[in-house]
Amino acid sequence: MRVVVSQRWGRRVSAVVLGAVLCAAVAGTAAAQTKALEYQVPSQVLVDIVDAPPTPGVSVGPGAEWLLLQQGPSLPPISELAEPELRIAGMRISPQTNGPSRGRYSLSLTFLKMADLSEVPVAGLPAGARIGGVRWSPDGQWISFTNTTDDGIELWVAPVGEGTAKRLVDAKVNLTMVRGPVWMPDSRTLIVPLVPDGRGAAPTESKVPTGPVIQENIGKTAPAPTYQDLLKTPHDADLFEYYATGQLVAVTVDGAVSKIGEPGIIGDVSPSPNGSFLLIETVHRPFSYLVTARSFPTRIEVTDLQGNPVHLVADLPLQEEIPRGRGSVPTGPRSVSWRADAPATLAWVEALDGGDGNKDVAERDRVFVLAAPFDGEPQTLATLGDRYGGIRWGNDNLALVTEYWWRTRHSRQWIVRPSRPGSEPELLWEGSSEDRYNDPGSPMMRDNAAGMSVLLTADNGRTLFLRGQGASPEGDRPFVDKFDLRSKKATRIFRSEAPYYEAPIEILDDRGQQLLTSRESQEDPPNYFVRDLRRNTDRQITSFPNPTPQLEGMQKELIQYERADGVALSGTLYLPAGYDPQRDGPLPLFIWAYPREFVDAAAAAQVTGSPYRFTRLGGWSTPIWVALGYAVLDGATMPIVSQNGAEPNDTYVEQLVASAEAAVDEMVQRGVAERGRIGVGGHSYGAFMTANLLSHSQAFAAGIARSGAYNRTLTPFGFQNEERTYWEAPDVYYEMSPFMHADLVNAPLLLIHGEADNNSGTFPIQSERYYAALKGLGKTTRLVLLPYESHGYTARQSILHMLWEMESWLDSYVKKGTPKQ
Numbered sequence: 001m002r003v004v005v006s007q008r009w010g011r012r013v014s015a016v017v018l019g020a021v022l023c024a025a026v027a028g029t030a031a032a033q034t035k036a037l038e039y040q041v042p043s044q045v046l047v048d049i050v051d052a053p054p055t056p057g058v059s060v061g062p063g064a065e066w067l068l069l070q071q072g073p074s075l076p077p078i079s080e081l082a083e084p085e086l087r088i089a090g091m092r093i094s095p096q097t098n099g100p101s102r103g104r105y106s107l108s109l110t111f112l113k114m115a116d117l118s119e120v121p122v123a124g125l126p127a128g129a130r131i132g133g134v135r136w137s138p139d140g141q142w143i144s145f146t147n148t149t150d151d152g153i154e155l156w157v158a159p160v161g162e163g164t165a166k167r168l169v170d171a172k173v174n175l176t177m178v179r180g181p182v183w184m185p186d187s188r189t190l191i192v193p194l195v196p197d198g199r200g201a202a203p204t205e206s207k208v209p210t211g212p213v214i215q216e217n218i219g220k221t222a223p224a225p226t227y228q229d230l231l232k233t234p235h236d237a238d239l240f241e242y243y244a245t246g247q248l249v250a251v252t253v254d255g256a257v258s259k260i261g262e263p264g265i266i267g268d269v270s271p272s273p274n275g276s277f278l279l280i281e282t283v284h285r286p287f288s289y290l291v292t293a294r295s296f297p298t299r300i301e302v303t304d305l306q307g308n309p310v311h312l313v314a315d316l317p318l319q320e321e322i323p324r325g326r327g328s329v330p331t332g333p334r335s336v337s338w339r340a341d342a343p344a345t346l347a348w349v350e351a352l353d354g355g356d357g358n359k360d361v362a363e364r365d366r367v368f369v370l371a372a373p374f375d376g377e378p379q380t381l382a383t384l385g386d387r388y389g390g391i392r393w394g395n396d397n398l399a400l401v402t403e404y405w406w407r408t409r410h411s412r413q414w415i416v417r418p419s420r421p422g423s424e425p426e427l428l429w430e431g432s433s434e435d436r437y438n439d440p441g442s443p444m445m446r447d448n449a450a451g452m453s454v455l456l457t458a459d460n461g462r463t464l465f466l467r468g469q470g471a472s473p474e475g476d477r478p479f480v481d482k483f484d485l486r487s488k489k490a491t492r493i494f495r496s497e498a499p500y501y502e503a504p505i506e507i508l509d510d511r512g513q514q515l516l517t518s519r520e521s522q523e524d525p526p527n528y529f530v531r532d533l534r535r536n537t538d539r540q541i542t543s544f545p546n547p548t549p550q551l552e553g554m555q556k557e558l559i560q561y562e563r564a565d566g567v568a569l570s571g572t573l574y575l576p577a578g579y580d581p582q583r584d585g586p587l588p589l590f591i592w593a594y595p596r597e598f599v600d601a602a603a604a605a606q607v608t609g610s611p612y613r614f615t616r617l618g619g620w621s622t623p624i625w626v627a628l629g630y631a632v633l634d635g636a637t638m639p640i641v642s643q644n645g646a647e648p649n650d651t652y653v654e655q656l657v658a659s660a661e662a663a664v665d666e667m668v669q670r671g672v673a674e675r676g677r678i679g680v681g682g683h684s685y686g687a688f689m690t691a692n693l694l695s696h697s698q699a700f701a702a703g704i705a706r707s708g709a710y711n712r713t714l715t716p717f718g719f720q721n722e723e724r725t726y727w728e729a730p731d732v733y734y735e736m737s738p739f740m741h742a743d744l745v746n747a748p749l750l751l752i753h754g755e756a757d758n759n760s761g762t763f764p765i766q767s768e769r770y771y772a773a774l775k776g777l778g779k780t781t782r783l784v785l786l787p788y789e790s791h792g793y794t795a796r797q798s799i800l801h802m803l804w805e806m807e808s809w810l811d812s813y814v815k816k817g818t819p820k821q
Contacts, residue, residue, distance in 0.1 A: 039078075039797040040804040045550055045627045050075065050619045050799055052547040057106070058528060062140035062447050064508045064516065066113055066160055067528070067541070070106040070134065075619070075796035081788035087229040089240045090292025091176070092758065092790075095202065098195050098243055099153050099175035102790070106131040109145070111161055114530070114541060122158050124165040133180030136160075137187035138451030142253060144181050144190055146173055155181060155192060157253050168255050171195060174246035177267050177283070177293070181251075185275040185450040188253050193246030196263045203238040215289055223324040223717040223725070226761045227292055237287045241265065244283070244293070250305065261307025267298060273450035274343035277310060277372065278303050279336065288318055295319040300336050302346070302374060311374035313346065325723045326406040327357020327387055333368075339418065340393040340452035344372035347381070349388040357387070367391065367401060369421060379421035382414060392443055393418070394455035398485070400428065400443060407723075409434045409599055415485070428488070434603035440490065441468025441481060444507055458512055462486060465512055467504050470495065475558050475610040478503045482512060493533055501612040502529075516541075520614040522556050548617040553577030554626050558611035559633075563662035568605035571636035571663065573672070574615070574623040579631075581671035587631040588815040589673035591663055592622040594686040595638040595656060597648040597721045604639035619799035620792075622681075628807065629815070631672045636663045638689060647729075649722050652736050656689060657697045664699045676701055676820035679810055683707055684762060684791065685720055687751075691738030691770070694745045702813035704806055706752040707762050707791050710770040711739035715761045742773040748780040750809040752802060754789030762791060782809070 041047055057070040085101040086093040094101040107129060109122040125131070130148040137143070140160060147154045152172030158165035173181070174193045181192040213233050231237050248260040248269060260278065267281040282299045300313040314333040322328050329351050339345035347369050353361045365388040368378040382401050389402035389411070396419035404411040411433045414425035429440055444465040446456045456465050463482050470477035478501070481490040493512060496502040500521050505528070508514035513534045520526040528541040546552065555575040562568055571593075579587070598604035615623050622634040638659040640648040648655075660680065667673040679702045682690045687708025694703045712719055712733040716726035726733045734740050753767040764785065771783040784805050786798045793799055 039801045041800045042803040042807045043628060046624060046803050046807070047800060049548050049550055049617045049621075049624055049627070050796070050803070052618075055525065055544045055547055055616075056110075058542065059134065059136070060506055060516065061136050061160060062138060062451075064114060064506060065140065066111050068134065068136075068143065069110040069112055069119075069542075070131070071108045071110070072104065073107050075799055076794060078788065078795040078797045081795050081798075086239060086243065087756070087758070088236045089231055089244075089287070089296075090227055090229050090294070092229060093176055093243050095243065096151060097148055097153050098172060099148065102794070103132060105148065106134070109134070109143075109158070109165075111163060112541070113161070117541065120161055120163040122163045122165050124158075125156075133175075135180065135183060136451075137183050138185055138447065138449060139187040141187060144183065146175070146180060152195065155190070155251065157190075168251050168253070169194070169257055171197070171257075174244075174266075176244045176246070177265060178246075178269065182269060182271065183451055184250070184271050185273060187451075190251045190253075191248065191260070191269055191271060191278065192251060193248050193266045193269075196245060196247045199242070199245070202242050203235065205233075205235040213289075220321055221323070223322075225291070225717060226715045226719075226763070227290075228758045228760065228763065230292065231287055231289050237285075240287065240293065241285075248280070248307065259307070260305065261303060267294075270338060272338050272344040272372075273340065273448070273452050275450070276305070277344055278305065278307075279313075279338060279346070281336075286318060288320055290320050291318075295322075295330075300333065311346075313348065323354075323356040323358060324717055324725065325357045326721075329355045329357070329387065331355045335388065335390075338452070339369060340450075341395055341448065341454050342371070342393075342418070345418075346370045346374070347391065352383075364388075365403070367416075369418065381418065381421050382416050382425050386410065386412070392445065392455055393452075394457060395461060398455065398457070398461060400455070401425065404433060407599075408432075409603075432600060432603060434598055434600055436469065436471035436603070436606050436608070437473075439468050439471065440483075441466035441479065443467075444480070444504075446507075456507060458482070458510060463512075465507055466490065471606060471608070473560075473607055475607055475612070476501070477610070480504045480507075480512075480515065494531065496612075499612055500524075501610045501614075521612055522614065523552070525614050525616070546614075551577070551615075551617060551623070551627055554615070554623065555579065556611065556615060556623075558607065558609060559666065560607065561662055561666040563658045565658060567601055567639060567641065567659075568607075569637045569639070569659060569662055570607045570609070571633045572609055572611075573667075574626050574632040574634060575672065576626050576629065576631075586668075586671060586674040586677070586819075587629065588810070588817070589631045589633065589667055589678045590622070590625050590810060590814065591633045591636050591660070591667075591678065591680045592686070593636040593638045593660075593663075593680070593682055593689060594684075595640055595652075595659075595689050597640045597642075599642045599648070601639075601641045604637075604641045608637065609635060619803060624803075625810070628810075630810070631667070633663060633667060636660075647722075647724070647732075649729075649732050649736060652732070653692060653696050656692055660693050660697055661699050674819045675699070677814055677817040679703065679814040681705065681806075684759065688738065691745075691749065692736070692741075694747050694749055695738055695741040696744065698746060700747050701817040702748045702750070702809060704750045704752070704809060705767075706802075707754055707757055707759070707767075708751075709762045709766045710737065711766060712737045714763070714766065719761055739770050739773055742770065742779070743777050745774060745777075745779050745781075748782075748809070748813045749774065750782050750784070750805060752784045752786065752805060754791060754793055755785045755787050756789060757791050759791035 054072045059068045092101045111120040134145040155168045171194045181190040244265040247263045265283040299315045302311040319330045333348040336348040353359045365384045367381040370378045384403040386403040386405040389404045392400045401414045409432045412430040413428045416425045444456045445453045466481040470479040477496045480494040483490045502519040505516040515531045529538045531538045557573045560570045642648045680700045681704035683706040687705035690703040690705040751767045774781040
């Protein structure tokens with residue numbers, strides 16, 4: 001393992017155990033030290049919470065006759081992360097398995113019959129199975145899944161309700177690019193890329209270079225996003241091509257295999273709803289050192305089931321020159337897919353503004369359709385004034401097209417009639433994507449006989465069902481509405497009621513009277529129920545226990561308060577069971593937050609979350625600190641709002657400090673906390689927030705910043721939701737960068753970072769250089785780099801050590817802090 005400990009900028013120290021720099025206050029010395037440190041564990045109550053068995057995942061089969069329970073493992077060991085890994089083309093590839101090197105998997109599968117709650121465990125699985133990519137066949141009679149072994153990924157199926165699984169082929173699956181096997185509409189055939197027969201050994205890199213690695217740009221504008229894990233050398237390109245190349249095949253549930261075309265870098269594949277064609281995306285050279293594989297040249301083509309070309313949709317060039325800004329897109333066909341409710345009709349969208357969101361134009365995007373045999377001219381389904389945001393198919397007379405514009409947060413949804421391309425669309429809804437209180441909800445969908453997702457309708461297609469979060473000043477209250485397409489009026493048929501948070505999952509019948517929900521409360525973990533909306537009765541389907549009873553009785557309250565400029569704020573306050581501030585006095589307080597940008601102050605003030613949700617505790621759960629006697633304010637809102645027509649970030653620091661100090665004032669006024677014993681923390685952009693607060697506010701006794709970015713000149717073409725470049729807004733980049741204000745940090749700051757962070761912009765060097773600046777200025781600080789961890793940490797040893805670091809820091813500087821008036 002490598003450890004990064006800085007006595008000077010960038011110095012690296014190798015060790016076989018996790019290393020850390022012990023700051024003076026914790027080590028009890030006057031100078032920073034370099035020490036080797038084995039993985040540590042926090043207090044036992046935290047270990048028990050982290051090691052609690054996870055609740056099974058649940059998926060609903062077609063027709064809602066069966067549920068599938070997927071039991072996941074506890075946290076993986078660090079040895080799994082230490083396995084060989086290629087970090088190329090914006091991906092992380094396991095050369096041993098020819099698939100993603102990191103990911104979630106299940107250990108076991110169980111069918112649960114909805115009618116009588118009988119369970120059928122899936123038998124026949126190999127010992128130590130690592131199950132992923134589970135998919136139901138369109139008719140609901142089979143499931144497919146993969147099993148990852150030490151030397152490759154296997155393709156398996158199991159008949160629903162019988163429970164005996166079988167491996168279909170000896171050859172290994174190639175999941176380097178695609179997400180997993182895809183069912184054909186016949187529910188008996190799977191389309192999947194395999195590792196090509198006889199492909200030989202992986203390319204080896206010569207120790208003697210044949211020449212320099214060269215990049216050039218001649219007169220073209222190519223903004224450079226801060227992607228990680230890019231190709232760096234010709235050898236990287238050869239490795240990517242070797243591992244990403246697969247042979248597409250059709251495999252029946254009986255194990256018969258037939259090849260489809262020639263081997264290639266398969267980016268995506270989907271069958272037409274009638275099962276006659278395949279839509280295949282194939283990546284090809286020239287590759288790039290600047291962008292990820294998803295922007296490499298891509299050939300999009302319709303073939304027959306043997307792989308013979310039928311229709312070329314597009315051969316898209318390398319996408320290195322997309323104009324900057326969130327409103328910009330590639331030119332040429334994009335979002336190419338099948339019309340879900342038609343036998344074989346292609347649909348795609350093309351930009352009318354050259355893909356440049358910075359242009360002022362009346363029309364931005366156009367949606368096209370083209371039916372088999374694909375020899376006519378594409379027909380226009382809709383022309384949009386803003387950027388295309390997706391389409392939901394229903395029938396010949398109903399599809400819903402969404403358009404949006406990020407800079408204004410404005411969104412519209414249109415009714416279009418696929419049988420009449422070019423006809424005038426009908427406005428269904430428009431409003432702000434920030435306005436959660438007035439969100440009408442999203443249409444509920446169902447899978448048709450081909451396994452394609454289409455709009456769920458009733459009353460001969462006149463009624464839609466809308467599902468939403470139901471945001472309100474009292475918190476989220478999920479709902480289902482029946483929506484009449486003729487009158488444009490909604491009738492509420494379900495709404496979550498206190499003391500529960502109940503989320504609609506799926507409507508089980510054609511009339512909208514049977515509803516599958518997930519219900520939870522502060523005391524009860526989420527479980528599945530079937531609601532009879534006509535009789536107002538319910539039936540419990542699952543009975544998952546509370547996996548972490550250690551904090552039963554913990555107090556939870558959704559609170560609201562104001563900052564000095566009148567913007568309403570909110571957060572969720574957690575307190576120990578039986579605690580009373582009047583009787584017991586103030587507690588040490590830990591505030592966790594993540595700033596967000598808004599163009600509208602009223603939207604920024606809207607309440608998020610629910611007071612009735614169950615708190616699932618784990619290593620990442622901020623309320624876990626209640627177990628050690630802390631008060632916790634989780635999700636404290638830190639809105640950054642556009643003011644007087646300026647960009648939100650023009651007043652980032654002022655608004656951030658105002659929000660944080662309002663939270664502190666509220667906690668002190670409640671008697672829950674006292675000044676001098678309040679800590680603040682955050683992850684990613686929340687870490688950036690934490691570092692800024694310790695420079696610009698005196699409110700906090702300590703901070704914890706995980707996997708952050710601290711010098712915005714290292715992300716000069718924008719960051720988070722800031723679209724301006726450094727050269728357009730240098731003062732904003734400077735003022736928002738904690739690195740530039742490291743001399744103002746006035747409280748101890750713990751920095752934690754994954755040594756293999758793959759998130760755009762949060763390079764580990766961000767923490768290394770920031771730590772070096774703080775150390776050089778004599779600040780109390782500590783840098784912890786977790787070996788093999790990326791932006792989110794996953795290994796058990798890493799999570800427990802992270803908690804140990806946080807516990808030690810909070811105990812030293814918050815719990816033992818000196819109260820202030």
